[in-house]
Amino acid sequence: MGNQPQSKIIEDNPIGNGLDAFRASFNSICEGASISCTPDALDQLGQEDLQNLVLVLVSTLQILPASRLLRSNSGRTLFSELSRLNTAITSDDFNLDRIQPLLRSALASKPDDTLIWKLVYDAVTESTPPPRLTASSLQQTPWLRNTSSFANSSEHRKYVDGVLKEELGPMYVGLPNFHDTYFGGVADLQTASQAFFEQCLEGNDPRFEGGWKGWPKDANQEDVLSWFADFSEKLAAFADVHKSIPTHRHRRRPLAKPNKPIDGSVGKRKLDVGFVNDPQAGKDSRCHWSQILVPGELKSNPSADKASEAWLDLGRYAREVLAAQDTRRFVLGFTICGSLMRVWVFDRLGGVASDQFNINDDGLQFVSTVLGFLWMNEEELGFDPTIMSANQERFIEVNRNGSTERIIIDQVMQRARCIAGRATTCWKAHPERQPEVLLVVKDSWQYPERDEEGDLLREATNRGVVNQYSAWSGYQESCELPPGAPNAAEQYRIWRIKGRAQQYQHQQEAVI
Template sequence: MRDETQAKIIEDNPIGNGLDAFRTSFQSICKGASISLIPNALEQLEREDIQNLILDLLSALRNLSAVRSLPSKTGRGTLRSDLLRLELSLDSDDFDYDRVKPLLKSTLTSDPDTLIWNHAYNAITESTPPPRLIASSLQQTPWLRNTSSFANSSEHRKYVDDVLKEELGSLYVGLRNFHGAYFGGVAGLDMASQAFFEQCVQGSDPLFEAGWKGWPKDANRDGVLSWFADFSEKLAAFADGHKSIPTHQHRRRPLAKPNKPIDGSVGKRKMDVGIVDDPQAGKNSRCHWSQILVPGELKSNPSADKAPEAWLDLGRYAREVLAAQDTRRFVLGFTICGALMRVWMFDRLGGIASEQFNINDDGLQFVSTILGFLWMSEEQLGFDPTITTANGERFIEIHRNGSTERIIIDKVMQRAPCIAGRATTCWKAHPEGQPETPLVIKDSWQYPERDEEGELLREVTDKGVVNVARYYHHQTVQIHGEDDDIRNSVRRGLDITQAANY
């Protein structure tokens, strides 16, 4: 760094003992691995230990005062943002740890501050993956850097939110045909919604008359929650009695419980309202994220219908749902800010939303939305239809060597807790009737421009490479005979360039 301004920033903000905790961590790792503290000790560490060291160092660097003033390599923002992106890229399959080792070594040997910062800039330049693209490629290619590589095991909200904002990127709202795309296929929805709404406007004491009866004028949260709970009970009773629906849909209930954490997340997460897979759900019920089908967020102020507030809160819930439900491809949700409602869909590219509508002006649209959530099939809610359950077993079917094989899923081994990205899930499995033959199913969203991982694994298996998993089969997931992708399969062809905020 030859820039005089940068040199002055470094001089005015010395590192001092700001990296001592990292050096102590290094000594502890070496001691645990029975490695002497010698100059080449780094070369003797396992990859996982090196990754943990890099995480510790980047976290320490981001807490130094200089990093908030040193400029970003991109020309926008500060070096702190660059270091955060570098930290998130560690989970990339093609991350080159050797390019960060000069920074590690320089820090461990307590080199001058200028040299340490030079190595930090070099590591960012060489190691950080290119920024995500926009427009057509954004619609197709999931983002690599995401909350699945979040290093803080406590997952405090203040730490998660910054990462989640960057992961989600731009959220596109105001897509005109959103409701038709996601609710149009729900059998009998239009007729049933009209029938229920007609009940609401009839009688001497109608439930809807120039707005919903009981709706709090100031849209205060407690009042709206009480109103929503009462409305939901009436709608759920109507939904159960209106037509014959599958058993799993009878289990669904709208739920309002703002002050109780939902079980199943690392950090405490509270959700205002939603649709839950629990027929006994009530105000005092305890629910798990694995039961949340449709998360919702309430705000009393209509102006909260924007990215830093209601949108991000709902995104946080969608992340928990996707992490807890290993067959979920996408998550539908909703926000109500004042009386203004939007319906959302979060997938492996981020989030899109419907046009805003006032539930007191368009009561029928509100009824259709909530009833639609209750009546949707599991596939319409975002579950993977290629993973089937029968006789208490989950399985997939593959076409291998000219015949169909059934692969029984035993358990989840790992699922990346993120929204946008490859969202890799690994299951332990076995061929039907062959429990003695263990298999691992790896499921992830792929980058179309990259080589298929299955082909690479088949090649190394054919060559007899040792210490590598043996190839069994690979294929692209298909939904109704078409390759599963974001733009056409998940987003139903909705075009983000037509969004109100594009």
């Protein structure tokens, strides 16, 4: 740490308020445990809370610019070393006490940047395993039980829920700047939302006056569903008039059918409310999970806004959406418990959510959220932009031998039915204008340090193995914040989702 280049990097890239998100998470955990929010509280936290806190700190540190510039003794960036530390933290034999000095330093009222980065170096040096000798020394697929392992006969809710809880792990809520991050790029959203809300305030019988007109006082599910569907339809009609690309061009409408199973799931699954890609969808329409763009969960009791109730229910819906839509990278959704709303994102690391807000107190936020769901484009909703469509064909473009080739996707062969994990998908495919050449395209999420599969495929290709066709999309999703993001560190979880999940990188291969 003492040489000039590292000192200069730290000086030129101050942490500033880059740890605010970590401190906010610490305060939230302490308040939940009813203990004082001081560094001494670390000694009173349970192992699970402490582990979660360390994971948040590691994620936050990775977003800081200095983490990509500073290098460890191994030559890797601290960003890479922190990814390894992240994996080590979740193991049973990791001693969290080793990170206590770093935690206390990060929580100090006047943090010392040099000390913090020194303690980061100490943490990653102590936890980094020796380099592997052979490609087989590290398993490509971690031993993780998730819901993709179920046989069809085990898809009953009572079997799924327990494993789904384990798969999702801790779900983080109350993330700052969530709405700006996911809805901030939707063109004209703020202007149109403001215009609609102002209309709701006008007249002798305004639609909004100290709350929404007609909102069921007891938040009865059936009444709320009816109210929500009517509200969404009125908002969609208004939006069609005020949008250069009308809502119907996006082919979506609200759907409310809590008592009718949605087609396409192995076990019977019902959805309270959501948005579908069918402009003709009505109360009696039959829908498939492949049509659900934004799932929602309604609860009449505000106290149901917790992991064991509304959050898990929405996670169950997100699993069905990801399973049915083979190009979906993540799923946006929402919960409304009483009149308290959250917006959610489920990706291959689990689920995170916005702050809770009362739709009858913050009417404009509610309008902006619903209109955002109606106006978002497919990429903003979580669809993979590298899988394209033209002339009623789906295809990907890959680089092979220095040139770009187009591979036509024929059909899905296999897709893992899970939320968190590698989520491997295989398609039957063929090279463009060569339908007689059968290929299998594999798409999966991969730990950065578990790169043996790709190395083996490349080696086989380079050695001219017969019946081997390997090409790489050249696509690895970058972890970029949207334009105008006020503070990178405040979006440590959003950053994780907007790019491919931080522990994974995108891998596409085409092989016979």
